[in-house]
Amino acid sequence: MPGVLVFCEVSEGRLKKASREALSIGRKLAEKAGGDLAAFVAGSGAAGVAAECGKYGAKKLYAGAHGSLDNYTTEAYATVLQQVVKDSSPSILLFGGTSNGRDLAPRLAARLNVGVASDVDRLEWNDGKLRARRPVYSGKAFATVDVTGAPAIATCRPNAFPAEESAGGAAEIVNVTAQGESRARVIETKISEAGEVSLAEADIIVSGGRGLKEGSNFSLIRDLAHAIGGAVGASRAIVDAGWVDHQYQVGQTGRVVSPNLYIAAGVSGAIQHLAGMSSSKHIVAINKDAEAPIFRIADLAVVGDLFQILPALTEEVKKAKAH
Amino acid sequence: MIARRLAPPVHGISNAVSAARANPLEVPVNSVVCVTHVPDTESRIKVSGRGIDEAGLKFIVSPYDEYALEAAIRLKEAKGGDVTVVTFGPDRAAHALRECLARGATKAIHVKGDVATADSLGVAKVLAAAIKGIPHDIVLFGKQGVGGDNALVGPMVAELLGYPQINVVTHLEVGEGTLKAHRELEGSEEVIEAPMPAVITAQKGLNEPRYSSLKGIMAAKKVAVDTKSVADLGLSEADIFNQRVVYVSLELPAEKSGGRKIDGADPAAAAREILKYIREEAKAL
Structure with a gap:
């Protein structure tokens, strides 16, 4: 049954804050749009967050555990997430507004020939459409838009949607066997400010x-x-x-x-x-x-x-x- | 896929000086830079219908696009090749192209259309179609158009053209057939290598953009801008405008009523007052 799918990211064995926020608004949208809330997590530790996904209302966790997904690359993630979208045909696909979420959402949207409302701070299901509010001109104005595609895609502004637990049990794990390839290769990762709180997600x-x-x-x-x-x-x-x-x-x-x-x-x-x-x-x-x-x-x-x-x-x- | 070295660098009027400086041992690199024409960041925004009231607004090349353009011009100066600037926008957007030509771009394409009613994928389809007609090794964007703030078009064009993408780039090195770029993330940075052609979106810090010189401005006037319509690119207007993401309304934020003002002449008392506010009203400690 079509529902809401959320692209979730894990850091040190826990869902990132942006992912918890996206799941929380996703659960509310699923109640209105019909269908269940599901999460997609990539990397070999994906199944480890089933309980946490459930706590935020996800009924299913699509776990892309193939080793090719241990580190984020745009193309490999787009290939695998495309397969999950095909299998689960959600009405809404949400991303937390992280660097990776905002890198992946437009790539996948172009592949699926659907639109994206990016950096949204309000979402509602309105008359069969995803209605989003998004700041424009850096917040000097707010645009309200309807996203009409299937799935309708949005990236969620960090701190705009409170992370709220619900009383759900662990999400059912669905193993995703698809693997992806990427021509762009990460050859080095440099931690610039170890231990500092990230500006975008800071309280x-x-x-x-x-x-x-x-x-x-x-x-x-x-x-x-x-x-x-x-x-x-x-x-x-x-x-x-x-x-x-x-x-x-x-x-x-x-x-x-x-x-x-x-x-x-x-x-x-x-x-x-x-x-x-x-x-x-x-x-x-x-x-x-x-x-x-x-x-x-x-x-x-x-x-x-x-x-x-x-x-x-x-x-x-x-x-x-x-x- | 466009073959490398398909076209030799064109030594047009505006790049004759810098092209002469290019190292003859280098393989020329042809760049395409996509730019957008936006209200100056100092502008106050007024709403008109579902869009902004453009009357009295000063428009500029979107700030992040300037880093993309500068990177392309430096490639041209080091290795030779063309820098083609492309924009999709109304008549006024031609000013953005002129500014880019004045700084050192060698060619310009203006796809005319009411970009305000196109969603990001519509814009990406137009740009991708225009780019297909230009020899290129690298396609550069600003990381986002300032104003719309979508940050979607670059990666969408990468997908439509079937190229790798590197987003939010703070450092770029172009080799033969491959490039290396630093991608900014939250609190870290990735060094990514990708085969060309590839799409790059530029972040502030990539370089220090130059200003246009008087000589550049004069030379730019002699370059003919290639003007096209959406239909000329073989696209259906119905797939570009009012599709997928449709504007319902545009509103200004509610005016914030002024808060409480306190005199900080006694620093210790002021600090206690701030702490009280943080604890009791923001509930942040």
């Missing part, structure tokens, strides 16, 4: 801007981020100045983020930066300029000296965590 982001005055002062941002368990972010100005790497840039030519808590220190709030973070649920801004544009969207606006307030806040957070 808390601490972000710095030109108000830090010089690159070495970015340590104030890192210290607070580490204390609070968040990711670090940066304005375009300090990325272009070479203080921090581009992977930390929040905004229209960086990452668009929507964490639960965004703390901006010394960020004035250029329109491109605001576009990239204004959908954060709680925004704290620290700036010495009472007229800084960031204060227009801040829930808590602190007019003051970040060089004094950030270390004091880091200490308070450490004290609070110690309790």
Whole structure:
């Protein structure tokens, strides 16, 4: 029976957060669209997440356990997922908005001759169609679109859909024997920031801007981020100045983020930066300029000296965590 | 599949200087760069019907496409070959092509059409059909068009042409018949090798794009842009427009009401106040 299929990824034996979120919204859609929720996981450890998939509502786990799938490659994954789509003919196919999800979804969609709504933050089943809302112009506007293909494909924006467990037992494992080949080969993987929280999926982001005055002062941002368990972010100005790497840039030519808590220190709030973070649920801004544009969207606006307030806040957070 | 070395590099007016610099021992590399014409990132967006109100907006080459173009121009300068820029868009998109020619692209193709009503796969079909008619070893895109923010067209074109893809590339080396690229992921990077032709989507950091020179702008004026319609490419308009992903509405986000403002003159008191907010309202600790 047609239902919802979710492409899931595993990291250290657990479903990635983006996959748990996609399963959670997938379960709600399956209730409306009819049919069951199923997960597809690739790699030799795939069957190991059957219980966790079940906890998020999946009835079946399509496990692509062939060794050719142990490491992600676009072409091999597209070949195998295409086979699973053919076997299960879902009405909806969802991907978490990870690097791999966003790499694979368009490749497979072109092969199946169907459309994709990418980076969506709302999904509903409406009159036999998948209706999606997606931020455009980095969140300066929101487009609502209908995806009419079979399957209708969407990639889910990280942090937009809460991961919610349901009371399901372990998903039934369906072995997928298909294997894929890839002409593009990964010859090396470099871990750039071991132990750091990824910006896209972070619940808390601490972000710095030109108000830090010089690159070495970015340590104030890192210290607070580490204390609070968040990711670090940066304005375009300090990325272009070479203080921090581009992977930390929040905004229209960086990452668009929507964490639960965004703390901006010394960020004035250029329109491109605001576009990239204004959908954060709680925004704290620290700036010495009472007229800084960031204060227009801040829930808590602190007019003051970040060089004094950030270390004091880091200490308070450490004290609070110690309790 | 298009055979390599199908066409010798064309030493047109605009690339004569840089082509002369190319190493004669290198095998020329022909690049296609797909670009899109988008509102400047500083623009305020106004809604008109199901789309944006373009009146008064300044349009630019989409920022990530600039990294793709720069990579192609550097290949041309090092190895020779053509850099063909392709766009699918309304009349105004011709300005994007002129800008690319002024920076060092050697040829330009403009497929005219109301791209705003085409979904990403429709756009990809148009671009793939146009690319098939151009000798090429590598096809480059920005990692996403700024504005639509779909990040779909590059991989879709790769699939339609049957090529490998490497997405979100921060480093690129082109050899003979193969290329090596660094792909950015969350907190890590993959070094990927692929046979050519291949599709690359460019991330910020790949290079530092050049500005157009006055000389480049003058030379670009002498290059004829090859203008085509969707029908000229042998495609059915019904398969390109208002298909698969259909716009229902476009809305601006709700205005955020201003939050609470506190005076941080006493840093310790301000820090305690922030912590209270974090714990009680954001419930984040």
